[in-house]
Amino acid sequence: MITLNRRLKKDHPEPTNGISSDPVRRISVRDKLLVKEVQEMNENLPASCSVHFQDPNVLSEFVLTVAPDEGYWVGGKFKFSVFVTEDYNMAPPKVKCLTRLWHPNINTDGDICLSLLRQTSIDEHGWAPTRRLKDVVWGLNSLFTDLLNFEDPLNIEAAEMYNKNKTEFQAKVQEYIAKGKR
Template sequence: MSSLPRRIFKETQKLITEPPPGISATPHEDNLRHFKVIITGPATSPYENGIFNLELFLPDNYPMVPPKVRFLTKIYHPNIDRLGRICLDILKDKWSPALQIRTVLLSIQALLSSPNPDDPLANDVAEHWKKDENGAIAKAREWTQTHAK
């Protein structure tokens, strides 16, 4: 851990000792900038009871640049594409070095509660969401049952 910048060390310690509700982030033993993340689908969302695996990587110039995060578990969501990439402002142009790994993970969890089909990454899913929200939510639930267990 000594080669890690103090900030990353402190953020990692806090994530392990005080994990946000429904989120766990554990650094890989061989690369402490690479995290295995598990996010539980928020209650009352189509992703409720789902266990979603993500990977998070801190680039060398973190915190000046955002972490790289992607879903490894398949998910039906307008802001997450087939490759698991996430459309979230703080992972792009709204990033600030004041934000932390914890903030990013909480924001991703919040995105599961409130999909935004008007800023999509998966256009087909967003179209489905706009045309038939109930149908899209049902499909998101079905994918959660199938893939996020």
């Protein structure tokens, strides 16, 4: 994992004559936080999750893969793009599901209904500056187990199908998983 000091030295090497012609580059609060939080996130990943950075020097963008080992979605692999904005940690990361799936809390456009990802939430479980990237990872992972919510769905059709016919719901989930493996 790249450290912030190495990143700064790489981006702005020390001048040989001791005089710098470039103005001093300020490190954003986000970037300072990300160095610690990415390491913490990687150390605390659930067994069913993995993280991939397209560019290891850009800690603000990564893809999270969740491969549930229990529940309706077992056998599937679901990818989420995570983008940490400049106003992090005062605002939550932007998260989008990249894999089409049949889920009551994720719609077909990849939008996600998870209170942790909301700036404000009436249930007091929304984003707060004390939250970390590991909380986002654990929250997304839990959407496939204990945070699954059929009472307040984003995909109403999926929730209604579950309430009416769990066998049909399971078949539809598996149909989507099968399509994703092709």
